[in-house]
Amino acid sequence: MTHPTHGIRIEGLRKRYGEGDTAVDALKDVNMQVAPGEVVGLIGPSGSGKSTLLKCLGAVIEPTAGRMILGEQTIYDNGWKTPDLRALRRDHIGFVFQAPYLIPFLNVTDNVALLPMLAGQKNAVARARARELLGALDVAHRAEAQPSELSGGEQQRVAIARALANQPPVILADEPTAPLDSERALAVMRILNQMAAQYRTAIIVVTHDEKIIPTFRRIYHIRDGKTHEEAGEGRAIDLAPALA
Amino acid sequence: MISLAGRDILHAWSRFVLTGMGLGLLIGVTLSMAGIYRGMVDDAGALLDNSGADLWVVQKDTQGPYAESSSLRDDVVHSVRGMPGVARAANVTYFTMQVARGARDVRAMVVGFEPGLPGAPGELIAGRRITRSHYEAVADVKTGFAVGDTIRIRRHDYTVVGLTRRTVSSGGDPMVFIPLKDAQEAQFLKDNDAIVNERARSAANPAFNRPGLPGLLEAITDSQSSNHNVNAVLVQIAPGLDAEAVAEPIRRWKHLTVFTRAQMEEILVAKLIATSARQIGMFLVILAVVSAAIVAFIIYTMTLGKIREIAVLKLIGTRNRSIAGMILQQALGLGLIGFMVGKTAATLWAPIFPKYVLLLPGDALRGFVVVMAICALASLMAIRAALKVDPAAAIGG
Numbered sequence: 001m002t003h004p005t006h007g008i009r010i011e012g013l014r015k016r017y018g019e020g021d022t023a024v025d026a027l028k029d030v031n032m033q034v035a036p037g038e039v040v041g042l043i044g045p046s047g048s049g050k051s052t053l054l055k056c057l058g059a060v061i062e063p064t065a066g067r068m069i070l071g072e073q074t075i076y077d078n079g080w081k082t083p084d085l086r087a088l089r090r091d092h093i094g095f096v097f098q099a100p101y102l103i104p105f106l107n108v109t110d111n112v113a114l115l116p117m118l119a120g121q122k123n124a125v126a127r128a129r130a131r132e133l134l135g136a137l138d139v140a141h142r143a144e145a146q147p148s149e150l151s152g153g154e155q156q157r158v159a160i161a162r163a164l165a166n167q168p169p170v171i172l173a174d175e176p177t178a179p180l181d182s183e184r185a186l187a188v189m190r191i192l193n194q195m196a197a198q199y200r201t202a203i204i205v206v207t208h209d210e211k212i213i214p215t216f217r218r219i220y221h222i223r224d225g226k227t228h229e230e231a232g233e234g235r236a237i238d239l240a241p242a243l244a
Numbered sequence: 245m246i247s248l249a250g251r252d253i254l255h256a257w258s259r260f261v262l263t264g265m266g267l268g269l270l271i272g273v274t275l276s277m278a279g280i281y282r283g284m285v286d287d288a289g290a291l292l293d294n295s296g297a298d299l300w301v302v303q304k305d306t307q308g309p310y311a312e313s314s315s316l317r318d319d320v321v322h323s324v325r326g327m328p329g330v331a332r333a334a335n336v337t338y339f340t341m342q343v344a345r346g347a348r349d350v351r352a353m354v355v356g357f358e359p360g361l362p363g364a365p366g367e368l369i370a371g372r373r374i375t376r377s378h379y380e381a382v383a384d385v386k387t388g389f390a391v392g393d394t395i396r397i398r399r400h401d402y403t404v405v406g407l408t409r410r411t412v413s414s415g416g417d418p419m420v421f422i423p424l425k426d427a428q429e430a431q432f433l434k435d436n437d438a439i440v441n442e443r444a445r446s447a448a449n450p451a452f453n454r455p456g457l458p459g460l461l462e463a464i465t466d467s468q469s470s471n472h473n474v475n476a477v478l479v480q481i482a483p484g485l486d487a488e489a490v491a492e493p494i495r496r497w498k499h500l501t502v503f504t505r506a507q508m509e510e511i512l513v514a515k516l517i518a519t520s521a522r523q524i525g526m527f528l529v530i531l532a533v534v535s536a537a538i539v540a541f542i543i544y545t546m547t548l549g550k551i552r553e554i555a556v557l558k559l560i561g562t563r564n565r566s567i568a569g570m571i572l573q574q575a576l577g578l579g580l581i582g583f584m585v586g587k588t589a590a591t592l593w594a595p596i597f598p599k600y601v602l603l604l605p606g607d608a609l610r611g612f613v614v615v616m617a618i619c620a621l622a623s624l625m626a627i628r629a630a631l632k633v634d635p636a637a638a639i640g641g
Contacts, residue, residue, distance in 0.1 A: 051639060060559065060636040089635075090561020097638060101556045103248075105255030110246055117245050118561050146255070162560075174639055 006071045007034040007202030008057070008170045013066030015052050015225075026052040028225035030066070034202035036169065039193050041213060041232065042206045044222035050206050051174075053222065057204065058093055058172055059085045071169035090118055094163030094171035094201070096192075098178050100155035102147035108134065108158050109143045115165040126165075133161040136198065137191060153184055160191060164199055171196075173205040182211045189215045248557075248566065249573030252550075263542050264578050267535065268585020271615060274531040275590040276597070278607050281524045283600035288414045288512035292505060295336070296362040297478035298487050300503045301494060307501075309338050309475035310414050310508075311516045316500070318428070318474045323498060329490035331482045334361030335474040337427040340417060343387065344396045350387050352420045353413040354397060356427020362478035365421045371406030378426055382406040384418035395420060398430045414512050416599045424474070432471035442468055532618060535582075540622035543575045547626035551633055558635035568627045572620060579619030583612050 013030040016023050026049045034040050044050050055061040057068070059075065068076040070092050075081055082088050089095075102111045109130045116126035134140045137157040142150055150158065156176065163171045173192065177185035189205075189212045196203045205216070213219070217234035220227045253260050291310065300309065301316070301324055308314020316335075324333045337356035342349040357363040359374055365382045371391040374380045381402040383389040386409075395402045402422055411419040422430070434442070443465050446452045453461045479502075481490045491502040503511065547554070554567055587608055594601040 054639055055636050058559070058636075058639060060634070060639065086558075086561050086563065089559060095556075095559060095638070097556075101552060101638065103553050103557070105248075105252040106246065110251070114246060114562075115560055118563075118566075123245070 006069070006169060007036045007038065008071075008204070009033045009067075009069040010057070011067040011069075013053070013056060013068065014064045015049075015056055015061070016064045025225055027056065027063070030222070030225070030227045032204075032220055032227055032229075034170065034204055036200040036202055037197050038218070039189075039196050039203040039205060039216065041216035041219040042204055042222060042227075043208060043213065043219055045208070048222045049225045050222055054172055054174055054204075054206055057170070058095065059088050090115060091166055092168050092170070094166070094168040096156075096159055096163045096171060096173040096176045098175040100147070100152075100159035102155055102158055102162070104147050106147075107143070108139065108145050108147065108150070111147065111158055112161045112165050115162060119166055129165060130161070133164055134158070136195070137161050152180070153187065156180075156188055157191060160188075160195060164195055164201065167199060167201070169202060171201055171203045173203060175207055175209070176205065177207065177209050177212050185209060185211045186215070188212075247573070248570040249577065252570065253574060253577055260574075260578065261581060264581025265585050267538060267542075267578060267582035269589060270531060270535050270538065271582050271586025271611070272589030272593070273586075274528060274535065275586055275603065275608065275611055276594065276601055277524050277527050277531065278611065279590060279594060279601035279603045280597070280599055281521055282602035282604055282607065284414075284416065284517045284520060285513055286602045287412045287416050287600055288509070288517065290410050290412055291414050291512070292508055294366055294411045294419075295478055296364070296366070296480065298481045298505060299479035299491050299494070300508055301333075301477040301479060301498075302475070302501050302503070304499055304501050307503075307511050307515070309336070311511045314475050315473045316475070316477060318424075318472050320498070320500070321474075321477045324477050324479060324494060327490070327494050327498070329481050329485045329493075330479055332361055332480040334358045334363050334478050335424055335476075336363035336478050337424065337431055337475045338413075339427075339431050339475075340413065340415075341397070343420060345388055345393075351417050352383075352387050353415075353417045354427060354430065355419050355421045356424040356431070356474070357421055358424050362480050365406070365408045365411060365419075367408070368406040369409050371404070373406055374421070374423060375405075377423055379403065380405045380423070382408060382421040384411045384420070385409050386412070386418035387420060389420075397422065397426075398433050400426065400430070402426075412600070414516050428471045428474065432473070439468075532614065535615070536618045536622045539575060539578060539582075539619050540625050542578065543571060543623050543626040544629065546574065547571055547630050551630075552638065554630050554633045555635055555638040558633060559638040564631055567630050571627050571630055572623050575619040575623035575626070576616055579615045583615045586615075587611075 010030055010032040013027055015027040016025050018024055030053055042050060056063045063076060065078050075088060109127055112130035112133055113126035116129050131143060134143055137160060139154050139157050142154055147155060177188050192203050214233040214235040216232035219230055219232045302308040302314035303316055306312045306314045318335050321333050321335050324330060335358060338353055340353045343352045374382060379400060379402050381395050381404050383404050385407050389404045391404055391407060393404045395404060446464050447461060452464050481487055487504040491504055494500060494502045557567060590603055594603060
């Protein structure tokens with residue numbers, strides 16, 4: 001597989017809910033750019049528009065205006081530029097959720113291989129890709145296990161592998177460390193940084209987890225529907241233990 | 245591509261199989277109900293087959309002898325035998341009674357027949373045919389009697405000398421065959437007190453008890469205590485003749501009602517068991533609705549339990565038709581398990597039913613198609629719920 005040469009760029013993104021007097025501008029002027037291999041934080045208080053932005057980036061709700069460029073493809077320019085948002089999500093966006101949300105009736109390999117299979121890859125090819133990712137995330141030994149047999153950390157690593165399965169230019173991580181203690185939260189961040197570097201994927205981590213904020217080199221603050229960029233500490237997290 | 249439905253079923257197979265077994269028992273009851281109806285139709289056919297008749301000659305303007313009562317003088321048979329196209333004709337009587345068997349009794353149809361003529365029992369599975377003029381009987385094996393047993397019918401004891409199989413009335417009651425004369429007596433036999441009272445009344449009637457006619461009273465009391473009626477005359481027609489062509493002159497010249505085989509089948513199936521058939525039909529409809537409701541409820545709750553997974557599947561790009569297909573396949577899988585359990589259960593418990601349960605392969609096939617259609621329909625509500633799931637639900641906030 002070829003690595004993406006572009007990450008994601010967002011220009012003047014707006015999202016309005018409702019009309020007339022009851023209209024609410026959840027996003028007013030969002031500008032972001034994340035390069036391939038980069039992990040940025042998206043931080044903001046409750047109601048600031050984080051989830052709305054994530055849903056717009058994830059192509060599950062339609063913005064009101066603005067522009068989004070994913071990899072080398074303009075996906076939104078005051079309207080969707082692709083008719084098949086489902087295929088867009090499948091092929092160009094990876095998702096990591098607060099909880100792993102693995103499919104409970106598929107084993108670990110098939111949870112990861114499902115996306116390539118949905119994209120039309122042959123089962124053998126998709127499973128080979130899954131095994132490669134599971135190896136990279138150090139969970140290859142649990143390849144045949146059911147999700148219920150995994151520890152929380154293993155489940156989260158499998159979820160990251162699933163997000164990487166179709167080698168998307170961007171991964172959206174929604175509070176991926178919220179339920180974890182400090183050590184495990186830092187381990188997740190280490191893995192995300194490794195995977196971003198290894199697979200040249202742009203990763204946006206939505207969080208308000210104070211434990212991991214110092215690990216970002218760049219942070220986007222979102223407040224009242226507007227983003228402000230600032231430099232992060234970029235603290236090294238090499239010493240964080242692996243997820244158990 | 246992975247079979248999501250198959251994996252989900254395997255993942256929760258015990259719950260799925262148990263649910264399928266519950267549904268299967270319901271399907272088994274449904275198949276048995278259909279089998280009971282088929283058994284009733286088959287019983288009616290067996291009744292006609294066992295009579296060995298091509299035509300049934302009965303009392304004028306009645307639909308006897310099975311659907312209505314019919315009474316003919318027993319000498320009518322002689323004139324019928326003389327009609328063109330009639331090869332053989334025989335008197336026959338039918339009456340249903342509780343026949344004592346040990347401490348219990350069994351409901352049976354007692355048939356009075358003339359040996360060697362239409363109406364006689366067919367092939368025996370044990371014992372021999374009736375060779376004496378009185379007090380011997382051939383019984384259907386379902387009565388529970390064995391060769392050598394004694395049957396009490398009215399005031400007389402009959403020795404069972406032979407056994408038959410599948411000789412039943414249209415109501416499914418097993419038959420007991422006895423000589424015609426015995427049956428005529430038994431059918432109209434009054435108890436002793438009634439006979440004494442009848443004789444006293446006749447003797448007290450000056451019109452019957454005339455001093456100048458000494459034999460009159462005796463003749464009248466004799467006629468009161470004997471019976472020369474039968475219920476029908478069974479006719480076999482000469483080979484190659486049309487039954488209707490033989491029946492029509494009997495109707496016209498003998499002033500009797502005559503039914504052909506087709507007409508008698510119509511009476512038995514379309515009239516005699518029509519109410520029972522409608523009753524069973526109602527049960528089938530109710531059971532089908534209950535089955536559909538159960539499948540719909542099970543599939544719907546199973547789907548609601550997977551809403552988060554469905555949202556994730558939709559978010560990561562699974563097509564709606566794949567998700568709908570998963571739910572549909574699960575519903576059909578449930579139906580398949582249910583049908584297999586139901587068919588097996590119906591086959592196993594059919595012999596235990598007191599009435600004949602006939603499970604036809606064609607009915608099973610139709611039942612399978614109906615079960616699958618019901619399951620497919622029942623899955624629609626769950627599919628609708630799944631398709632309404634917003635992929636955004638997988639993303640918090």
